[in-house]
Amino acid sequence: MIALKVNDKSYQVDASPDMPLLWVLRDLLGLTGTKFGCGVAQCGACTVHLNGEAIRSCVTKVSRAQGQNIVTIEGLSLNNDHPLQKAWVEFDVPQCGYCQSGQLMSAAVLLRENPNPTNQDIDDAMSGNICRCGTYPRIRQAIHKAAEMQKEGGKS
Amino acid sequence: MSDQQTAISRRNFLKAGALLSGGLLISFTIPQANRLLIQDATTAFAPNAFLRIGADNSITVILSHVEMGQGIWTTLPMILAEELDADWDNIKVMHSGVDKDYNHTVYGIQITGGSSSTWSEFDRYRKAGATARVMLTQAAAKRTGVAIENCTTKNGYVIAGGKKLSYGELATEASTLPVPQNVTLRPPAQWKLIGKGVKRLDASVKTNGQAKFGMDIQFPGMLTAVVAHAPVFGGKVKSFDASGAKAVPGVKEVVEIPTGIAVIADHFWAANQGRKALKIIWDDGAGANLSTKTQVDAYQKLAHTDGLKAAQKGNVDQGLAKAAKLLKAEYVFPYLAHAPMEPLNCTVKISNDKCEIWTGTQLPGIDLAAAARILGMKPEQITMNVVFLGGGFGRRATITSDFVSEAVHIAKASGKFVKMVWTREDDMKGGYYRPMFVHRINTGLDASGMPIAWRHNIVGQSIMAGTPFESKDGVDSTSVEGIADSPYFETVPDHFVGLHTAKEVVPVLWFRSVGHTHTAYVMETMVDELAHTAGQDPVAYRRKLLQKSPRHLAALNLVAQKAEWDKKLPEGRYKGIAVHEAFGSYVAQVAEISIDNGKPRVHKVTCAIDCGLAVNPDGVKAQMESGIIFGLTMALYGELTIEKGQLQQSNFYDYRIARMNESPEIDVYIVDSNEKMGGAGECAVPPTAPAIANAIFAATGKRIYNLPIMNTPLKHIS
Secondary structure (H helix, E strand, O other), X not given: OEEEEEOOEEEEEOOOOOOEXXXXXXXXOOOOOOOOOOOOOOOOOOEEEEOOEEEEHHHOEHHHHOOOEEEOHHHOOOOOOOHHHHHHHHOOOOOOOXXXXXXXXXXXXXXXXXXXXXXXXXXXXXXXXXXXXXXXXXXXXXXXXXXXXXXXHXXX | OOHHHHHHHHHHHHHHHHHHHOOOOOOOXXXXXXXXXXXXXXXXXXXXXXXXXXXXXXXXXXXOOOOOOOOHHHHHHHHHHHHHOOOHHHEEEEEOOOOHHHOOOOOOOOOOOOOOHHHHHHHHHHHHHHHHHHHHHHHHHHHHOOOHHHEEEEOOEEEEOOEEEXXXXXXXXXXXXXXXXXXXXXXXXXXXXXXXXXXXXXXXXXXXXXXXXXXXXXXXXXXXXXXXXXXXXXXXXXXXXXXXXXXXXXXXXXXXXXXEEEEEEOOHHHHHHHHHOOEEEEEOHHHHHOOHHHHHHHHHHHXXXXXXXXXXXXXXXXXXXHOOEEEEEEEEEOEEOOOOOOOOEEEEEEEOOEEEEEEOOOOHHHHHHHHHHHHOOOHHHEEEEEOEOOOOOOOOOOOOOHHHHHHHHHHHHHOOEEEEEOOHHHHHHOOOEEOOEEEEEEEEEOOOOOEEEEEEEEEXXXXXXXXXXXXOOOOOHHHHOOOOOOHHHHHOOEEEEEEEEEOOOOOEOOOOXXXXXHHHHHHHHHHHHHHHHOOOOHHHHHHHHOOOOHHHHHHHHHHHHHOOOOOOOOOOOEEEEEEEEEOOEEEEEEEEEEEEOOEEEEEEEEEEEEOOOOOOHHHHHHHHHHHHHHHHHHHHOOOEOEEOOEEOOOOOOOOOOOOHHHOOEEEEEEOOOOOOOOOOOOOOHHHHHHHHHHHHHHHHOOOOOEOOHHHOOOOOOO
């Protein structure tokens, strides 16, 4: 059994240590908000936070996450009220929506580390996340907007 | 189902006959799929197939078209709510099941495609909303004794005299009234939603992980299957040894199906590990002889001869003989994969005499029928649950029902409840590509530089061949659309467009904007080349040729104005233009680029569209942004190649998709237009690649005839 802490809840999972965290989250814990897009860390759809860092869960063995602090899209906020989630809705960012969990989880780390991201900062932080619908212009707008909201809200 | 509800259903069925004979498009049955849902205690009023009103004031709009990113989850409810005068905050949305009531109003089958959902449903959803509003108003008049002409509606309420009655409290009464035959629709001046816009209704669930895609289906007893497919197109299993796979912990079963060997396990990871342990000997078949190079050679040879006539006027040989200047060009376009972010998948549960399917599909009725054939069931024994599609772009609309059939075969052969999951590699290598095409053009200009003769031959596989949409004359219109009907030929007296249809083992399919993906590129780069040859400005030259095409001109003129075409760009920046009609909408784009280290960088795209009435203007803008980035990916990177019958690409590292750092600034302008409505989902794709290529010519003096652009090293003119 492997002990996991996901979104502040503790779980014991019966998984082989080399099983990727993505499939543990989705198929064993039923947390399907984290998506499978490529399986080789190329598209970012599977992005989650491991001790606050954005990682690609499709290539992260569950053994590496044992006992660590994992946050998925389901745990990004309590009431869908993270500034990024609010900005995503305000700018109608999602189209098909499949990549957006990963986009948000990457953007959340960017915004925490850099409360005032420039366009270049956004390029650097977000270019690992593919969106086939091409929502990039709106993601960019929404990140800028969320940065403003974060400042106004006094949140760190 | 209670007696009362049964009575409601029956009454509605009876009404259907009267209405259909009255010639209304609207259909007033309670379809099979919804009959189940009417048991939901909150549904008090189900006046037609598209709307249910609950006693709790909930307004549920049922979609005959599926949401795959294009925004129809919001646009169809807007259209209905406008006429219903509903409170937008109470709107709920669901995909329909399979029923003839949800057949496309023009195409006659249940399909989401061809950029047609908004224009084809505009009347039907307006009437559905208006009819319900009239019935609710009648119910209020009856209850209050206020004359109906003194009753009005506002935001989910009927105002009758001094009384304000909510739709929810009137719903049950309204359901007992006869359905009116003719309803008056609101004039555009009174529209509060149409043309104004609202926020997407699916944005929230798509930002917190709650949106359910096919990949997310889970229920007790469900297992996951992956399939080992033949590495060569058209290959078959000769023999296999499953012992290694069965030894993988979690693997439950290995079964042979017509398309390969399926490994079924407790979860995806075990199934995939099991697949790696399979030993399969394949019979490659004739496909093993196929390679991209020999295919291109053969197509190029064919393109030197005239194909089957797709369009003709005058005598092209005589026209070319009269020309003051001759130009020729040959273009090559590779196979392309749709690569939606959600790899293909389908879940099937067969129990007793029923089958339930969950998937994201653009063709639910066709897929249901395929499942019925495989299982030997009647269609009514099968339920199709269409969930959100994680991208479609045409790939989730196969007439062969390829991925649904495969999942049904696995469930049937194994007797298990299975979710079949394709990996990215399965998705990339699984066929159904935009076909490879070669175009060859010989054109002649008169002394003033205008085209007077044009011979154009196209070679490629037919998408429609073998489907019910196959043309009788052998000319697949999707191979020649955008050329055979090109507005530029209005002023070219002698022209010929011919088509050679190649046959290959590689399955091909419509891909966002279909034939226009290559035809717009050819026409718009060629016309640009002609303008340059004539020593004329590309916009001025197009204006001369498009005099009889006012909608092309409207888009062209608007984009030229907004992009300040006549103004010189800063040092190192170059621009190119293109205009093209697809799916009834006219789109013009200006691309602004620079050349960095021999590669183009697209900084900005300005876009103008005439789609007639833009029901949801921000939705149209979102689709323009989406199409431009899709077109940019296709232009710069899109290429699949085949060696010895095997696809050479497998994932996003060798089939690149444009990323955030390559995403240009995009400005979209909508032409104020009362012309016929067109689509928005696809029409932005075609002009992007030629606009970029024309900008590259401005920068480098080099014309690019083979896509993708990244295969050609570039240098500045200076």
